[in-house]
Amino acid sequence: MILHGYWRSGAAYRVRIALNLKGVAYAQHGVDLRTGAQRDPAFLARNPQGLVPALEADGLILTQSPAILEWLEETRPEPALLPRGADERAQVRAMAALIACDVHPLNNLRVLTALRGDFGADQTRIDAWADRWISAGFDALERLVERHGEGFCFGPSPTFADVNLIPQMYSARRFNVDPTRWPRLSAVEAAALALPAFADAHPDRQPDSDGPPQG
Known part of the structure; x- marks a missing residue:
């Protein structure tokens, strides 16, 4: 997996925590929001919204941290980050x-x-x-x-x-x-x-x- 994010982004921070809790190995690619790297055509090809994070995984490009967390919970259910009931x-x-x-x-x-x-x-x-x-x-x-x-x-x-x-x-x-x-x-x-x-x-x-x- 490759996590495209910015070190100080709260949304990217969430995804890092979840990946770590799940024990998932991933590489990181920095997107410096201060320099406008999120508007680079190469990044917009991954995420047309021009926001971080974007997660490349299993042939997919996933965006929006809540959706990424739900995907991780569904595809890698242990340890669970949602209760059973x-x-x-x-x-x-x-x-x-x-x-x-x-x-x-x-x-x-x-x-x-x-x-x-x-x-x-x-x-x-x-x-x-x-x-x-x-x-x-x-x-x-x-x-x-x-x-x-x-x-x-x-x-x-x-x-x-x-x-x-x-x-x-x-x-x-x-x-x-x-x-x-x-x-x-x-x-x-x-x-x-x-x-x-x-x-x-x-x-x-x-x-x-x-x-x-x-x-």
């Missing part, structure tokens, strides 16, 4: 969508670029914008983890919910949002990052990273 699976999918659909899109690069370029927002306003949406999502997820968590977001082992949460915790810090405001989410993050599958997926440990090395 339909009711529980729906709860986990809802927790994951809270991040993937309602929080992350509002602080991704395209939106931030528009806020700066089209509306003249400086970094203080960018941080306030990100805080608004991250905080709303984290407030809700904190209550859901209180209801369903047993060490992780849902139950005692990682699920799609954790795969989505951990990249968003990383993103929160980039916008000066202090995740310790949410003690249950912080406890989940600590439990997740103690696992190599999560730790090795961290942006600063990726081959195209220009961030600080992680010990």
Whole structure:
């Protein structure tokens, strides 16, 4: 498999975590969003939307991280990242969508670029914008983890919910949002990052990273 992504992309981060949890070997190809590499014709041939990640696997090119996670769960079901029961699976999918659909899109690069370029927002306003949406999502997820968590977001082992949460915790810090405001989410993050599958997926440990090395 080849994962086309950007080291700091939250969506690519999710896929790295899932691949690691599933024990799937993959190579990485960096697509630097800062230089516009996502608009290169060669990449657009893989993903006409011009977004990361794109996963080349089994003769396919898969895009959109939620679809990639579902494909991985269906084609490589062990270890499971969704519970067995339909009711529980729906709860986990809802927790994951809270991040993937309602929080992350509002602080991704395209939106931030528009806020700066089209509306003249400086970094203080960018941080306030990100805080608004991250905080709303984290407030809700904190209550859901209180209801369903047993060490992780849902139950005692990682699920799609954790795969989505951990990249968003990383993103929160980039916008000066202090995740310790949410003690249950912080406890989940600590439990997740103690696992190599999560730790090795961290942006600063990726081959195209220009961030600080992680010990």
